[in-house]
Amino acid sequence: xxxxxxNIFALRALFSECSSRRGRDALLPFLSGVYRFYFRLRRNSKxxxxxxxxxxxxxxxxxxxxxxxxxxxxxxxxxxADAKTKxxxxxxxxFAGRRRVSPKTVLWFxxxxxxxxxxxxxxxxxxxxxxKDCVGFSTPGYPVVPIFIRKELWKPTRPKKKDDDDWD
Numbered sequence: 683x684x685x686x687x688x689n690i691f692a693l694r695a696l697f698s699e700c701s702s703r704r705g706r707d708a709l710l711p712f713l714s715g716v717y718r719f720y721f722r723l724r725r726n727s728k729x730x731x732x733x734x735x736x737x738x739x740x741x742x743x744x745x746x747x748x749x750x751x752x753x754x755x756x757x758x759x760x761x762x763a764d765a766k767t768k769x770x771x772x773x774x775x776x777f778a779g780r781r782r783v784s785p786k787t788v789l790w791f792x793x794x795x796x797x798x799x800x801x802x803x804x805x806x807x808x809x810x811x812x813x814k815d816c817v818g819f820s821t822p823g824y825p826v827v828p829i830f831i832r833k834e835l836w837k838p839t840r841p842k843k844k845d846d847d848d849w850d
Contacts, residue, residue, distance in 0.1 A: 693759040777805035
């Protein structure tokens, strides 16, 4: 599993480089690297299960066997982050995996789905809060950006019936 060791050390270096930067999207290259490595392992299920066992034996990895493989990779590479942040990163990357996003487009996917927290919320199935004075429209999965219309501007309509002449 020399390939695993080499990739873990490369991801650690990438994490330390990204964590020194400030900004909303500073850690996206690191998460992209984790997703890329997970995607390569996932192609072959035997490699993934062997890597999971190796990660459990890896000294820096303190995760449990029931954790997802992405969480185990994050645990092994991002030692400075707290558990809540690691969980958010894991949910974000699992959302990308569930949507079958290719590693080449994962950065674009995360940025256009509300960032790390937006993807994590979508994976968890949380609904966006509709402002009090607005009406929200929801179509499963579409649009990505929710549409809100002020209540006073929204005029509900219904199809006209033949005998219903008084409806606008």
